[in-house]
Amino acid sequence: MMTTNGKDACRVKEEAHTAAVNGDGAEASPQSKRPQRFTFSSEPSIEDIRRMQADFTDERDWNQFHQPRNLLLAMVGEVGEVAELFQWKGEVAEGLPDWTETEREQLAHELSDVLIYLVELAEKCRVDLPQAVLRKMALNRLKYPASKVQGSAKKYTEYKD
Numbered sequence: 746m747m748t749t750n751g752k753d754a755c756r757v758k759e760e761a762h763t764a765a766v767n768g769d770g771a772e773a774s775p776q777s778k779r780p781q782r783f784t785f786s787s788e789p790s791i792e793d794i795r796r797m798q799a800d801f802t803d804e805r806d807w808n809q810f811h812q813p814r815n816l817l818l819a820m821v822g823e824v825g826e827v828a829e830l831f832q833w834k835g836e837v838a839e840g841l842p843d844w845t846e847t848e849r850e851q852l853a854h855e856l857s858d859v860l861i862y863l864v865e866l867a868e869k870c871r872v873d874l875p876q877a878v879l880r881k882m883a884l885n886r887l888k889y890p891a892s893k894v895q896g897s898a899k900k901y902t903e904y905k906d
């Protein structure tokens with residue numbers, strides 16, 4: 746079980762933006778170093794979250810309601826609640842410097858709701874999410890080689906080679 750608190754969750758640590766992070770095997774160069782990178786706590790894992798939500802639904806006899814389509818709709822509803830927090834604020838800088846603690850906590854709640862439903866949706870669709878993410882990121886790296894798309898946000902279909 747997780748023993749984290751708000752401070753742990755908000756810690757930033759000195760970390761180079763290395764090849765280990767972007768997975769492309771390139772050496773880290775001084776230019777690629779990012780001095781302050783936010784990191785997550787290592788727990789709970791996605792499997793921990795799946796199990797905690799499974800326990801939560803089992804204890805309430807709610808599996809009868811948690812079919813894939815219902816979970817999808819619930820997740821999209823929670824995405825809407827995330828959007829509502831950003832609504833009418835204009836551009837928001839990384840780290841949300843102008844947000845109050847209450848607003849930050851609301852955001853943490855809504856993002857968690859999205860994640861909880863996403864993880865349960867994946868479970869009910871028999872998608873092993875952590876492994877699926879690894880496969881998808883490998884595909885992303887193939888579609889968007891760093892050397893080819895450096896500094897460009899164009900979609901892969903827009904590159905002529």
Ligand SMILES: Nc1ccn([C@H]2C[C@H](O)[C@@H](COP(=O)(O)OP(=O)(O)OP(=O)(O)O)O2)c(=O)n1
Nearest residue numbers: 798801802807810823826855857858859861862
């Ligand atoms: N049938 C349900 C209802 C709730 N939850 C869990 C998963 C979500 O993390 C959270 C969602 O609860 P609410 O539907 O009450 O939504 P909010 O927490 O966002 O409340 P509100 O809509 O008032 O902001 O509770 C669930 O698993 N299954």
